[in-house]
Amino acid sequence: MRNTNPRDQIKLGADEMREMGYRIIDMLVDYTGAQAQFPVTRALDHATFEEILSEPIPETGSTWEDVLEQFERHVLTTIDHLDHPRFFAYIPSPSNFVGVMADTLASGYNIFNSLYPLGTGAAIVERATIGWLRKLCGMPEEASGLFVSGGAVANLTGLAVARQIQLNGDMRDAIVYCSDQAHFVISRGLRILGFAPEQLREIQTDDDFRLPLAALERAIAEDRAEGKRPFCVAATAGTTNCGAVDPLNDLADLCEREGLWLHVDGAYGASACLTEHRKMELAGMERAHSLTWDAHKWMFQPVECSALLVRDRHWLSATFKETAHFLTDAEAHSKEEVGEEMNFMYQGIQLTRNFRALKFWMSLKVFGLGAVRQAVERGFKLAELAESLLRDSGRWEVVTPAQMAIVTFRYKPTDDDEALANRVTDELSGALAENGFAFASTTKLRGKTVMRLCTTNPRTTSSDLRQTILLMDRLAADLERRAKDAPTRE
Numbered sequence: 001m002r003n004t005n006p007r008d009q010i011k012l013g014a015d016e017m018r019e020m021g022y023r024i025i026d027m028l029v030d031y032t033g034a035q036a037q038f039p040v041t042r043a044l045d046h047a048t049f050e051e052i053l054s055e056p057i058p059e060t061g062s063t064w065e066d067v068l069e070q071f072e073r074h075v076l077t078t079i080d081h082l083d084h085p086r087f088f089a090y091i092p093s094p095s096n097f098v099g100v101m102a103d104t105l106a107s108g109y110n111i112f113n114s115l116y117p118l119g120t121g122a123a124i125v126e127r128a129t130i131g132w133l134r135k136l137c138g139m140p141e142e143a144s145g146l147f148v149s150g151g152a153v154a155n156l157t158g159l160a161v162a163r164q165i166q167l168n169g170d171m172r173d174a175i176v177y178c179s180d181q182a183h184f185v186i187s188r189g190l191r192i193l194g195f196a197p198e199q200l201r202e203i204q205t206d207d208d209f210r211l212p213l214a215a216l217e218r219a220i221a222e223d224r225a226e227g228k229r230p231f232c233v234a235a236t237a238g239t240t241n242c243g244a245v246d247p248l249n250d251l252a253d254l255c256e257r258e259g260l261w262l263h264v265d266g267a268y269g270a271s272a273c274l275t276e277h278r279k280m281e282l283a284g285m286e287r288a289h290s291l292t293w294d295a296h297k298w299m300f301q302p303v304e305c306s307a308l309l310v311r312d313r314h315w316l317s318a319t320f321k322e323t324a325h326f327l328t329d330a331e332a333h334s335k336e337e338v339g340e341e342m343n344f345m346y347q348g349i350q351l352t353r354n355f356r357a358l359k360f361w362m363s364l365k366v367f368g369l370g371a372v373r374q375a376v377e378r379g380f381k382l383a384e385l386a387e388s389l390l391r392d393s394g395r396w397e398v399v400t401p402a403q404m405a406i407v408t409f410r411y412k413p414t415d416d417d418e419a420l421a422n423r424v425t426d427e428l429s430g431a432l433a434e435n436g437f438a439f440a441s442t443t444k445l446r447g448k449t450v451m452r453l454c455t456t457n458p459r460t461t462s463s464d465l466r467q468t469i470l471l472m473d474r475l476a477a478d479l480e481r482r483a484k485d486a487p488t489r490e
């Protein structure tokens with residue numbers, strides 16, 4: 001059976017592959033080098049939307065040039081750039097080119113990192129990389145972990161391990177505690193695991209948006225008195241709203257005293273442990289039973305790349321091990337050589353897994369920990385600079401000071417009008433998005449809308465920050481003027 005058309009084998013000819021590859025590399029290098037000249041946000045236009053949605057299934061192929069052109073027109077024109085130096089919204093994802101190339105290699109060689117014998121070197125690299133993270137955050141040698149898609153899944157995985165190890169799967173009357181600033185993926189994760197909403201206690205935070213120990217102790221005592229079974233505290237190391245860090249050492253003491261599991265969500269904040277003097281702000285994090293740490297946030301990897309670490313490497317297989325007859329021979333081979341924890345399909349939720357560790361491993365080796373450490377430190381410094389610029393401008397009330405590279409603030413109208421301050425702050429993010437020079441988002445703290453700047457991108461310059469704050473000054477003044485001209489009926 002002759003099959004001479006490469007396309008019938010779902011492949012391209014060598015020249016065509018090179019041409020396509022080089023063209024894409026050129027696009028990426030042009031983009032990466034000149035990002036600051038592009039708008040941060042892109043307007044969504046409904047015509048494009050309709051065009052994409054109404055396209056029929058392509059029965060016959062077209063040229064890659066056409067499809068790439070359509071990607072540029074339909075996708076690139078309608079996305080925000082999370083790695084742009086003036087993207088300050090949510091938690092940015094300031095990626096890096098080595099990580100991007102590593103992703104290309106991982107897909108190009110289609111590396112299957114699930115079962116040790118099938119991907120030995122990959123499994124070892126993942127194990128080594130997880131070992132580096134373990135060392136950096138100070139967890140004990142018996143600790144281990146794996147890479148997953150993101151903080152949402154890392155937290156879910158950590159909570160699944162807690163449920164298995166701490167409760168042996170018996171969830172009746174079991175109670176988890178977190179603060180009212182915990183990320184929504186904690187409550188969603190618990191829901192996915194089958195916990196009822198009343199099995200999560202959200203404790204009201206203190207003035208600094210931290211989980212208050214006394215209130216937590218009270219809640220635990222009350223629950224015990226009612227015959228409930230407290231079993232886990234889900235603390236946050238760097239809240240998404242304002243960068244607050246729960247008192248981790250105190251919580252670790254309490255968990256020890258009470259026999260509870262300490263899960264720490266350090267999705268973006270855990271990276272602060274890379275720098276010696278910021279590490280103090282996370283003291284106690286190393287005592288967690290399970291820890292979430294995203295590499296696609298403050299460790300400069302392209303999405304998706306997050307690590308879950310657990311204190312005892314056996315806990316993962318105790319939670320996720322299954323048996324499959326069609327894998328017996330492969331497993332026997334790996335057990336002799338390395339033990340169970342190198343079979344990553346039994347260490348978490350996924351069976352087929354790509355090789356996420358590669359991007360982190362390669363970029364850390366190319367840039368060195370020293371550069372990454374300085375890049376993290378720069379994030380702290382930029383937020384501190386933003387805070388002082390905001391204070392100096394006189395138009396803003398700083399609501400929470402710079403911590404973990406986040407500062408939050410509200411507009412201060414000329415006549416101290418609270419409703420006006422709300423309205424302008426509410427509308428500012430939209431005005432920024434429309435302008436396109438920089439982007440920042442709002443959140444709510446104690447019921448009030450605040451703007452926030454998250455400055456984790458090491459390519460952000462102080463001039464980027466100054467210009468962004470000047471722009472916000474101007475946009476806010478415009479919004480105030482407009483609000484006074486056309487007051488809403490409230």
Ligand SMILES: *Cc1c(COP(=O)(O)O)cnc(C)c1O
Pocket residue numbers: 091149150151152153183185236238239240265266267268294306
């Ligand atoms: C971003 C974030 C998450 C969610 O992580 P993803 O990587 O987006 O899935 C969870 N917790 C905290 C504290 C975060 O900042």
